[in-house]
Amino acid sequence: MSGRILTVAQQKGGSGKTTLAAHLAVALAAKSGEPVAILDVDPQGSLGTWYEAREETLGEDETGLEFRTASGWGARREARSLARSHGYVIIDTPPKTDTDAKPAIDAADFVIVPIQPTPVDLWATSQTIDLAAREDTPALLVMNRVPPRASLTGEMADAIAASGYDTLGARLGNRTVFASAMGRGASVTENAPSSKAAQEVNLLIEELVSRVG
Ligand SMILES: Nc1ncnc2c1ncn2[C@@H]1O[C@H](COP(=O)(O)OP(=O)(O)OP(=O)(O)O)[C@@H](O)[C@H]1O
Numbered sequence: 001m002s003g004r005i006l007t008v009a010q011q012k013g014g015s016g017k018t019t020l021a022a023h024l025a026v027a028l029a030a031k032s033g034e035p036v037a038i039l040d041v042d043p044q045g046s047l048g049t050w051y052e053a054r055e056e057t058l059g060e061d062e063t064g065l066e067f068r069t070a071s072g073w074g075a076r077r078e079a080r081s082l083a084r085s086h087g088y089v090i091i092d093t094p095p096k097t098d099t100d101a102k103p104a105i106d107a108a109d110f111v112i113v114p115i116q117p118t119p120v121d122l123w124a125t126s127q128t129i130d131l132a133a134r135e136d137t138p139a140l141l142v143m144n145r146v147p148p149r150a151s152l153t154g155e156m157a158d159a160i161a162a163s164g165y166d167t168l169g170a171r172l173g174n175r176t177v178f179a180s181a182m183g184r185g186a187s188v189t190e191n192a193p194s195s196k197a198a199q200e201v202n203l204l205i206e207e208l209v210s211r212v213g
């Protein structure tokens with residue numbers, strides 16, 4: 001088996017990397033039926049904290065995911081090793097992609113870039129996209145925390161389209177259930193399966209799988 005390595009990266013802090021990584025992992029495991037591994041290369045360890053909460057809620061052997069950490073160039077080696085026995089390897093990275101996230105971007109089949117619809121986030125995104133391009137890794141943008149105020153979003157969607165970046169049509173709204181599910185070591189598809197947020201995640205996964213295989 002050689003699974004897909006998906007690295008979630010974005011220079012801008014707080015853009016939703018960890019939230020997206022956790023939600024992708026849970027949803028891909030459920031949808032594909034294949035084993036899924038998550039790899040935390042962020043020294044903040046947020047994805048690891050989420051995973052520990054998950055172990056407490058579900059039991060250590062019932063998380064449905066394999067969790068590892070790595071640092072520096074160990075991330076590339078660990079990701080490739082996990083891909084031999086997992087259908088998907090999801091890597092969560094720290095902000096400041098230029099140094100810390102580079103090995104994870106290098107190892108990836110795709111870089112998934114969450115972006116909040118603000119001009120400042122779009123500026124920061126170009127650094128992440130450029131780094132992915134230098135490593136010859138295709139990048140896919142995912143709009144996250146999209147506010148209900150349609151005007152700003154429309155303007156930003158136009159600006160992102162004008163940037164030429166490959167952006168998924170599926171978007172995640174700014175919804176508190178994302179934060180509360182994370183706090184319980186869960187995803188919104190588990191905690192609130194009939195919520196708008198869960199619908200958004202399901203649409204995102206469908207589109208993502210059609211792109212990355
Ligand atoms: N779609 C969303 N709706 C509501 N809140 C969200 C959403 N996505 C992320 N958040 C919240 O935004 C904050 C930052 O999210 P997260 O930790 O996933 O970002 P990050 O990019 O991993 O941050 P860092 O750069 O520090 O690693 C968290 O409080 C999280 O709960």
Ligand SMILES: [Mg+2]
Nearest residue numbers: 017018042046
């Ligand atoms: Mg994070």
